[in-house]
Amino acid sequence: MRLEGKVAVITGGASGIGRATVDKFVREGAKVLIADISLEAAERAVAEVDAAGHAGMTAACRVDVSDFAEVEQMVATAVSTFGKLDVIFNNAGIAGGTPLLDHDPAKDYVPMIRVDQDGVYYGILAAARQFRDQGTPGVIINTSSIYGEQAAELAFSYSAAKAAVISFTRSAAYELAEHGIRVVAITPGRVGTAIINQFSDELKTVFASEQLRNTMTQPSEIADVVAFLASDEANVINGTVVHVDDGYSV
Numbered sequence: 001m002r003l004e005g006k007v008a009v010i011t012g013g014a015s016g017i018g019r020a021t022v023d024k025f026v027r028e029g030a031k032v033l034i035a036d037i038s039l040e041a042a043e044r045a046v047a048e049v050d051a052a053g054h055a056g057m058t059a060a061c062r063v064d065v066s067d068f069a070e071v072e073q074m075v076a077t078a079v080s081t082f083g084k085l086d087v088i089f090n091n092a093g094i095a096g097g098t099p100l101l102d103h104d105p106a107k108d109y110v111p112m113i114r115v116d117q118d119g120v121y122y123g124i125l126a127a128a129r130q131f132r133d134q135g136t137p138g139v140i141i142n143t144s145s146i147y148g149e150q151a152a153e154l155a156f157s158y159s160a161a162k163a164a165v166i167s168f169t170r171s172a173a174y175e176l177a178e179h180g181i182r183v184v185a186i187t188p189g190r191v192g193t194a195i196i197n198q199f200s201d202e203l204k205t206v207f208a209s210e211q212l213r214n215t216m217t218q219p220s221e222i223a224d225v226v227a228f229l230a231s232d233e234a235n236v237i238n239g240t241v242v243h244v245d246d247g248y249s250v
């Protein structure tokens with residue numbers, strides 16, 4: 001129960017890595033606002049958590065993280081529902097891409113930057129202001145990607161956004177430390193979620209072979225690390241990238 005008494009917001013909490021982290025946080029004693037662009041999916045997640053014996057530990061909220069006003073409202077909802085905020089996991093994201101020379105900027109660049117980059121910036125800003133106003137320490141965890149640190153096929157815009165997330169993490173940790181706020185990024189490799197499941201079985205086998213255990217990472221394995229990073233046991237991990245990629249980047 002290392003998150004006992006904490007209140008967290010998890011964006012993209014209705015699916016994949018976010019959904020697994022909801023379960024882990026609740027098992028560790030946190031109350032969680034499940035924030036997602038799909039309210040229906042977030043409400044379904046709340047019902048599942050309730051049915052698993054943790055009634056009242058979660059609530060659902062619709063948010064489009066690419067809209068700052070909605071992100072501010074999401075933080076306000078966490079506070080009005082659970083009384084405060086201790087942790088935000090800026091995890092919502094979209095993936096995909098086209099060859100650079102075929103780009104229509106309005107379709108292949110702007111939406112990715114708005115969700116995967118601006119969405120994390122808005123989450124950092126809204127949560128940090130809440131932590132400051134509460135006068136309590138806070139933890140911000142941001143989902144980057146292996147592609148935030150290296151080039152990859154069809155990932156021009158995604159890589160740019162995920163690299164920005166790493167830069168945000170460093171700069172925010174630097175600026176916010178005086179308020180007792182810690183900021184960390186994670187870089188997942190190949191995780192078995194909807195984002196990956198859109199690819200063919202053949203490609204998924206290739207993805208798995210790129211990791212040292214030769215298998216796709218389970219969302220729950222990422223959630224275990226996120227829960228540790230959110231806890232006081234990780235107090236000396238700040239402003240850095242935690243590679244949760246099963247050795248992809250070695």
Ligand code: NAI
Nearest residue numbers: 012015016017037064065091092093145188190191193194
């Ligand atoms: P997922 O597709 O299962 O979950 C993403 C969630 O984000 C969904 O519930 C979706 O509704 C939500 N979402 C999308 N746009 C949103 C918006 N504008 N506002 C609010 N919510 C929105 O995918 P997964 O894999 O769990 O992705 C989570 C994060 O992990 C993403 O940031 C992704 O880029 C990152 N990631 C995933 C990897 C993988 O192999 N699955 C590898 C590296 C990074």
